[in-house]
Amino acid sequence: MTVVYYMQVSFLDISIELINVLKKHVQLHVLIELTPHGKNLTVLEIEKFPERKTLVTPEEILTKRCYENLKPYFNGTASVHFVMHPHRTGFSYSTLQASFDTWKYIKQFKPDILHFETFGLRTVGMLFYLKAFRNVCITIHDPVPHTGEDSWKVTLPRTFMFGMPGKKKYMFYSQFAKQQFEEHYKKQKQHKTVLQMSPYSFLKNLVKSKDQVQKKYILFFGRLSPYKGIDDLLNAMPAVFREFPNEHLVIAGKTVHGFDIDGEVTSKYRDNITILDKHIPNEELAMLIQEAKFIVCPYKDATQSGVLMTAFGLNTPVIATNVGSFPEFIRENVNGLLVPPNNPEKLAEGICFALRNDHYKVLAQNINSTQAEEMWEGNTEILLKAYAS
Structure with missing residues (x-):
């Protein structure tokens, strides 16, 4: 079976886990959509953004260190290319040109499956050519946009992709995402499959010391965005510092446009x-997570979380x-804790509970990241059955 796996670069962290196991079972051609904005997202470190080229290989643009780190995941695939979109806007003449060049490249393989790991405005350019494919799979990460992130740039591609004629199959990484999709897109009766999200292994490979x-500190990491509940976290911390005056909170990540962190609490507790x-480079992020007592995800809403699986990959509770699918993966007081959303008081109680008598160490002992590849292999079996259906 020949599969073309097309993804947006922002989902490379989860995609490389699937690539790593899927390549053992199919002829896998990987295409990674890359924009100037996306060159420092997720696990990538870009050396240069080439001009006048649509398809480039990883060794052409990645830093030497990044290429060596990703090489074990890409080895064994039939091909890996970045699809270059030089224009900053989501739809332009260069978008159409890149889609045409990508189509010419894809059709020579005569793939059995064209699998989109989500999609965006730039992916819409591919719609002109999709009628030639009998089997198109689409992974839906967020059936409903997060708080503060809904716009025509999200709804327009969905209108086109979901309305596309022909046979489609939908993939999800949680039961919550599948149910949310079914509630909001009742007309979409096509085949739906859930792949169980499992711990990410990539950052674990970058940890320099395996010793104790x-x-x-307590760590929040990831995009700083309205739906992430950073305001609730900051409002919870004074109660934490009253009981644990020497405790420290680190918030690490790039602020999205239009979002500002309230400086009142940060100024009062600057120490x-x-x-x-x-943007946090891979090695630095691996170290931050490794040295964290636990991670806090005070989200107002969620679907599934790459932050959660990245933390679990480094045995961090x-x-x-x-909210969302967190209850599917966090077993209360086993590998983590669950608290009500939009409730700084309950969040503070949860943080203090984890800190008392170093209870977070007990939670960490119950995380099993050693069988991550085995778990992803299980996902591949599910995926192959969906491809064949």
Whole structure:
């Protein structure tokens, strides 16, 4: 079976896990949609953004260090290319040109399956050519946009993709996402499959020391966006600092356009709170997670979380709000804690509970990241059955 796996670069962290196992079972051609904005997203480190080229290989654009880290995942695939979109806007003449060049490249393989790991405005350019494919799979990460992130740039591609004629199959990474999709898109009766999200292994491979590491702080990491509940986290921290005056919170990630962190709490507790408002390189992120006592995900809403699986990949427990699919993966007081959303008081109670008598160490012992590849192999079996159906 020949599969073309087309993804947006922002989902590369989860995609490389699937690539790593799927390549053993099919002839896998990987296409990664890359934009100037996306060159420092997720696990990538870009050396240069080439001009006047649509399809480029990883070794042409990645830093040497990044290429060596990703090489084990890409080895064994039939091909891997980045699809270059030089224009900053989501739809332009260059978008159409890139789609045409990509189509010419794809059709020579005569793939059995064309699998989109989500999609966006730039993917719409591919619709002109999809009628030639009998089997198109689409992974839906967020059936409903997160708070503060809905716009025509999200709804327009969905209108086109969901209305596309022909046989489609939908993939999800949680039961919650599948149910949410079914509630909001009742007319979409096509085949639907759930792949169980499992711990990510990539950052674990970058950890320099496997020895016992000193746990130093509470960590929030990822995009700083309205739906992430950072305001609730900051409002919870004064109660935490009253009981644990020497505790420290690190917030690490790039702020999205239009979102600002309230400086009242951070100014009052400047010795207890550190804000790293920047893109966090892979090695630094691995170290931050490794040295964290636990991760906090105080989200107002969620579907499934790559942050959760990244944390679990480094055996770090998570305190999360009881939203989205968090309850599917966090077993209460086993590998993490669940608290009500939009409730700083309950969030503070959960954080203090994890800190008392170093209870977070007990939670960490119950995380099993050693069988991550085995879990992803299970997902591949599910995926192959869906491809063949």
